Structures are given as structure tokens and as C-alpha cells.
Amino acid sequence: MSNDFPWFNHYPEGVPHELNPEAYPSLIELLDEGFEKYAGQPAFTFMDKTHTYRQIKDHAYAFAAYLQSLGLKTGDKIAIQMPNCTQYPVALFGSILAGLVVVNTNPLYTPREMKHQFSDSEAKAIVIVANFAFNLEKVIGDTQIKHVIVTGMGDMLGFPKKQIVNFVVKTVKKMVPAYHLPGSVSFSEALSRGKAATYTKPDARINDLVLIQYTGGTTGVSKGAELTHRNLIANMEGISLWFQPALKYDIPRKILGALPFYHIFALTVNVFAMMKLGFHNILIPNPRDQKALLGDLKKHRIFIFPGLNTLFNALLNNEEFRALDFSTLKITVSGGMALQAAVAERWYEVTGCRISEGYGLSETSPVLSVNPVSGGQQLGTIGLPFPSTIMKILKDDGQWGAPDEIGEICAHGPQVMNGYYKRPEETANVFYTDPADGKKYFKTGDIGLMQPDGFFKIVDRKKDMILVSGFNVYPNEIEEVISQCPGVLEVACVGVKDDKSTEAVKIFVVKKDPNLTEEAIRAYAKENLTAYKRPRYVEFRDDLPKTNVGKILRRELKES
Incomplete structure (x- = not known):
């Protein structure tokens, strides 16, 4: 990549201009490296129950063997529909280890939205939290789903807490409406069967599809972004390089898992990046429950806090939050929506940690740009393009914009999707080929500009x-x-x-x-x-x- 891009002058010390999106043959090798490197370290804590990387590996491989025992083949689609709980990474990692393509689904979707995603993706299996199984019952007959694994929120908490939590959720709080899904299997039973089954490593390749991540659907029909092993490995490499300057502190690397993992931001920063960096995820199933969230923040001194403007703003208006000890908080990253200056300034006053705002989309795995995390942040910008990423401004006249000229933000890089699943026309509409060098650029739909120093700003969504x-x-x-x-x-x-x-x-x-x-x-x-x-x-x-x-x-x- 050319050294002419102005953002290179502001890269954090030690961060290279380029990364290797083929550092691993597939995500399977990345997962195995993390399982081995951090085997005895804590990986996930949910409702005070902690699992190590080794324990997650054992469960994930058992789940992978179970999926293969069902006759599911490499490339088959499996939907995962649950909030942040330990079962999520086990199901995610297990599905990847089995060679399946994951369809990441919001558990709060209506039956109509579920039907669309499951039918569109051609999912053959699903892992779903029991709370929302009644919605699946309404639409499963209109999908290709043949295998249903149902999990209770407490399924991985051990005896007797598993039984207590599942009883309270279902019987006391009445959060599990009655459902009838003949042939469904419990998550616990799937793991048990998987331990007795034989696992075969699939022939997963770097450019194979591994994730269908649906766009929000707030402006029309939800579309599935096709993300490959290469796309996600590129983002993992980028995140691990970008975080390095802030990893010099010898303190536990606890990362708050408050944003939902079915969203691409948290999926990437919390779940996949941890396998590179050995993070310890503190899982929060419902970040809007401030009482429960604050309880976990009091127990765990967080090192990395991924969030978004509304979450930061809500917490800053809570006296208990403002009274917490933030001495271990070294990285705060913001994405998902615009970070307001008033919120960012108050966050720094309260926590002593500056927010590094970043930018990305489901179609880009997601990170395209981010502010430095160890100093040099520019409030009001979305930071600098990631290594191996080129961002440009496309003006209405079809020409590339000069610094400070406004236009549509376009991006070229190894994290950019192949296209939308089964939607060639819509795929063609969101890519622009530069006639000068033949590079394909993804048109983000966001209006912005590049400052002379290489930092980018978003002005607004084109459609808004x-x-x-x-x-x-x-x-x-x-x-x-x-x-x-x-x-x-x-x-x-x-x-x-x-x-x-x-x-x-x-x-x-x-x-x-x-x-x-x-x-x-x-x-x-x-x-x-x-x-x-x-x-x-x-x-x-x-x-x-x-x-x-x-x-x-x-x-x-x-x-x-």
C-alpha cells in the first residue's frame, strides 16, 4: 500500500500500515490458537460463573461434534438467536468448528423478521434461547430449519444454579411463554451427545463464507452481508494491532460484554478479538437493566469498555456509576452511532479515560476506521483507516474528493464483504470501481469528509x-x-x-x-x-x- 495517505502519519507507534488477512488458514486455526495460548485463563463470566478458555474449547468441540452428528455439512447455515450468555460463544465457536455458516440473529425479532432471515439464509438448524422459542414455533414451518436446539438462560451455570435460574426465569418471572417444537433438543443434551460423538475437522478455506450478518433492516428489507474467514481474520488482526499500545498495563484484561453479540460490533471486538488477545468477557444479557449492570461493574474492574453514545449517556446520569473506581479502565471504544461531544467530555471527566470513536458496518466486518486508543484521539472524528484499508470521499460528480470536501465515504480493504447473500443487483449497487486502478470500493451510504491530516468525519447518513x-x-x-x-x-x-x-x-x-x-x-x-x-x-x-x-x-x- 502506498505511503502517500496522510493518516499513516498519525498511526499509533508500532502499528504497521498493512496487515495480513491470511494470517490463518481459517477462523478454526485462530480459535485453536486462542484456546491453547490462554487455556487456563478466564474467558467468560456470566451470572458469577466463570469458564476458562479450556472449558469453552471442550464445550465448543462437543457442540461441533453434535452438529456434525446431525448430518449437517460444511457450508450449511445455522442460526444463533440468544442474548449474551455463555451458551452464545459455545454455539458460535462450535458452529465454526463444524464448518457451518452462522446466521447471527437478534433474539427480540418478531416472527415476521425471523421468518425473513431464516428463509432468506436457508438455515437448516437453529440455537435459540427458550424465552423466544414461542416465536419460532409460529414460523418454523415456513423455513428449512430441521434441527432446533433450545437453551435456558441458566444452562451453563452448573448445579444447582442452573436449575434455580431456569426456574425463576420460567416460573417466577414468567419470561418463557409456552411453545411446542417437536424434536427439539436442549442445549445441555446437545453437549452431552456431542461428547460421545466423533468430530472431524472440516476443509474450511480462507475465502469461504462463515457468517451471514444481516443489516438492521430499519430502512427496508434486511439483507445478509456475506462475510468470509478472510474478512473476519482481517478485522481481528487490525483490532489486535490497534490495541497493542494500550496493552502495556499489567492488569487483568476484563472487557465489558454489554453490547449484544448478535450485533457485528460486539461480535468482533468482544468475541473474536478475545481469541487473539486473551480478554476476559463479563457478560451482560440486558444492558438496559442498570441495576444488574452496575452490580457487575462493582464486582469487576473493567479494562476495556465497548459502548455507544446512548449507553455512555445513561450511565453518566447514574450516581452509582459515577462513584465507581475507574483506575483500571484504559480503553473505551464507541461505535454504532455518532458519539456526541458533550457525552465524550463528561465520560473523560468521570472515568479519566478518553473515548476512541470508531466506524464500521455489518458489510465491513465491521471496523473501517478508529481513533487511537492510547492518546491522540480527535473528538468529533471517526479516526484513521485501519491497516490495509483505503477510505475515500466520492462526490456527487463521481470524482474523488480532496481534503475537507464532502461526499459519500467509500472503502476498500480485506474486511469488506463479498456482497449481499443472493442479491446480486443490490450488491452491484453498493460497489464503485475506480477506473484509475480497478479497485472496488464499498459505498457506505454515509456522508463525510477527510481532514487534511487523514482523520475522517461523518456528516450524516445519506438517507437521513x-x-x-x-x-x-x-x-x-x-x-x-x-x-x-x-x-x-x-x-x-x-x-x-x-x-x-x-x-x-x-x-x-x-x-x-x-x-x-x-x-x-x-x-x-x-x-x-x-x-x-x-x-x-x-x-x-x-x-x-x-x-x-x-x-x-x-x-x-x-x-x-
């Missing part, structure tokens, strides 16, 4: 841009400004139809101060925003609709 009397208004900017207005807890901005100016700016505000008025917000906007950017409409809400990951659903607000 608001057109006011011919002027482009970017919701991220409005939210960034209004979030700093005294008394505002959360804010979301959308465009609404307007006969005079095409669209008008509308904001939805959750109050931090109950005495906050619309007049105060308008006065703040007048002081900080030019006239066409100021909100025409202000609506107060008790809360804002969010995805399970915590992203604010602008589309839902726009349609309300």
Missing part, C-alpha cells in the same frame, strides 16, 4: 439528510448542538414535510431537567444554529425508540 429550501441539514449536527443545551437528556432530529421549504427540522427531546421549556431550547438553537438549521418543531417525549443495540430509531420517530 434533511433538505430545507435547497440547503442540506444533517441531523447529527442538530443533535450534537441540542444535546449540549442545559436540561436535555437525549435528542433525535428528523425531517418532516413542509410545503414552503421541502422539509422542516423537527426534534424530539427527553428532559433531564423537568423544568426545561421549548422556549429555552429555541433560544439555545438560535444562539448556536443558523436560521435554516433551527428546529421548526419541538416535541417532548418520555423516551426515544431505540434498537436493541441502543441506536435511536429516527425512522420510527419520523413516521409517528
Whole structure:
């Protein structure tokens, strides 16, 4: 790769310009290396039960043998649908070891959404938490799923805690609606059978499909990004290189597993990267349960905190969180949505650790760029492109943008997907081939710019841009400004139809101060925003609709 790119001048010390996306023949070898290297170290802690890397390996290989005993072949699809619990990595690693393609699925999906993903991906098997098995019952007849493994939340907690937790979840809290799935097998039974079965290492190759990661589907039909062993290995290599400068501290590498693993950000940073770096994941099944989350944060002094703006903001407004000991917190990484300056500044004041905002998509495995984690972060940017990654700005006229020119962010690198599963036309629409050198660039749909120093900024999502009397208004900017207005807890901005100016700016505000008025917000906007950017409409809400990951659903607000 050419050394002409300005971002290389700001790379953390020791981080090379290029990485090797073929450092392993497949993810199987990466997993085996981690299992062996960190065998006796803690890997996952869930509800105070800790499993070592060796124990996870034994369970994963047993699960792989069980899947093979069912007659599932290399390349067959298996859906995994559960929150963060120890069964998740066992099922994930076991499926990969068996040579299967994992379909990562949100457990809170409706039957309609489940049916679409399972049918579209042609999944033949599924591992699902019992809480949501009743939804599977409604649609399984319309899918190709033949093998169902059902797990209770406490299945890997050991006797008697397993029995107690599963009883409380099902009988006391009534969180497991009745379901009827003939022929289904419990997760515990699958592991038991797998221990008696024979495992055969599959012929997995570097460019084989290993993960179908569906896009959020908040703007249309959910599409499955085809990710290969090579794509994910590239991101693992990049993450491990990027984190190295901050790994000099001789303290336990506990990483908070609060973001759901069915989301590509946490799947990559928490679950796969740990196999390279020996992280100890503290699993949080429901990050919105602040009482439980704070209980775990008091027990475990976290080293790495992956999160997103809404999670950081919620915790910063909790007195118990602000009183915690943050002396071991050395890395905080943000993704998934724009990080607001007010939140980032408060986080640093409270924890003493600066947030490193990054950027990526399901289609890019996910990391494309990130700020340094050991100093040199630039607030308001998404950082520097990863090693072996080229990012450029494509202007409306089809030309590459110069520094500070605005356009669509495009990326070329080994982490970029092959395409969308069974959707060649949509795949073709999101790639641009540079006529100068023939390189294919993924068009992200995000509007941004590159600073002269090589740091990138996102201006907004292309589809979220608001057109006011011919002027482009970017919701991220409005939210960034209004979030700093005294008394505002959360804010979301959308465009609404307007006969005079095409669209008008509308904001939805959750109050931090109950005495906050619309007049105060308008006065703040007048002081900080030019006239066409100021909100025409202000609506107060008790809360804002969010995805399970915590992203604010602008589309839902726009349609309300």
C-alpha cells in the first residue's frame, strides 16, 4: 500500500500500515490458537460463573461434534438467536468448528423478521434461547430449519444454579411463554451427545463464507452481508494491532460484554478479538437493566469498555456509576452511532479515560476506521483507516474528493464483504470501481469528509439528510448542538414535510431537567444554529425508540 495517505502519519507507534488477512488458514486455526495460548485463563463470566478458555474449547468441540452428528455439512447455515450468555460463544465457536455458516440473529425479532432471515439464509438448524422459542414455533414451518436446539438462560451455570435460574426465569418471572417444537433438543443434551460423538475437522478455506450478518433492516428489507474467514481474520488482526499500545498495563484484561453479540460490533471486538488477545468477557444479557449492570461493574474492574453514545449517556446520569473506581479502565471504544461531544467530555471527566470513536458496518466486518486508543484521539472524528484499508470521499460528480470536501465515504480493504447473500443487483449497487486502478470500493451510504491530516468525519447518513429550501441539514449536527443545551437528556432530529421549504427540522427531546421549556431550547438553537438549521418543531417525549443495540430509531420517530 502506498505511503502517500496522510493518516499513516498519525498511526499509533508500532502499528504497521498493512496487515495480513491470511494470517490463518481459517477462523478454526485462530480459535485453536486462542484456546491453547490462554487455556487456563478466564474467558467468560456470566451470572458469577466463570469458564476458562479450556472449558469453552471442550464445550465448543462437543457442540461441533453434535452438529456434525446431525448430518449437517460444511457450508450449511445455522442460526444463533440468544442474548449474551455463555451458551452464545459455545454455539458460535462450535458452529465454526463444524464448518457451518452462522446466521447471527437478534433474539427480540418478531416472527415476521425471523421468518425473513431464516428463509432468506436457508438455515437448516437453529440455537435459540427458550424465552423466544414461542416465536419460532409460529414460523418454523415456513423455513428449512430441521434441527432446533433450545437453551435456558441458566444452562451453563452448573448445579444447582442452573436449575434455580431456569426456574425463576420460567416460573417466577414468567419470561418463557409456552411453545411446542417437536424434536427439539436442549442445549445441555446437545453437549452431552456431542461428547460421545466423533468430530472431524472440516476443509474450511480462507475465502469461504462463515457468517451471514444481516443489516438492521430499519430502512427496508434486511439483507445478509456475506462475510468470509478472510474478512473476519482481517478485522481481528487490525483490532489486535490497534490495541497493542494500550496493552502495556499489567492488569487483568476484563472487557465489558454489554453490547449484544448478535450485533457485528460486539461480535468482533468482544468475541473474536478475545481469541487473539486473551480478554476476559463479563457478560451482560440486558444492558438496559442498570441495576444488574452496575452490580457487575462493582464486582469487576473493567479494562476495556465497548459502548455507544446512548449507553455512555445513561450511565453518566447514574450516581452509582459515577462513584465507581475507574483506575483500571484504559480503553473505551464507541461505535454504532455518532458519539456526541458533550457525552465524550463528561465520560473523560468521570472515568479519566478518553473515548476512541470508531466506524464500521455489518458489510465491513465491521471496523473501517478508529481513533487511537492510547492518546491522540480527535473528538468529533471517526479516526484513521485501519491497516490495509483505503477510505475515500466520492462526490456527487463521481470524482474523488480532496481534503475537507464532502461526499459519500467509500472503502476498500480485506474486511469488506463479498456482497449481499443472493442479491446480486443490490450488491452491484453498493460497489464503485475506480477506473484509475480497478479497485472496488464499498459505498457506505454515509456522508463525510477527510481532514487534511487523514482523520475522517461523518456528516450524516445519506438517507437521513434533511433538505430545507435547497440547503442540506444533517441531523447529527442538530443533535450534537441540542444535546449540549442545559436540561436535555437525549435528542433525535428528523425531517418532516413542509410545503414552503421541502422539509422542516423537527426534534424530539427527553428532559433531564423537568423544568426545561421549548422556549429555552429555541433560544439555545438560535444562539448556536443558523436560521435554516433551527428546529421548526419541538416535541417532548418520555423516551426515544431505540434498537436493541441502543441506536435511536429516527425512522420510527419520523413516521409517528
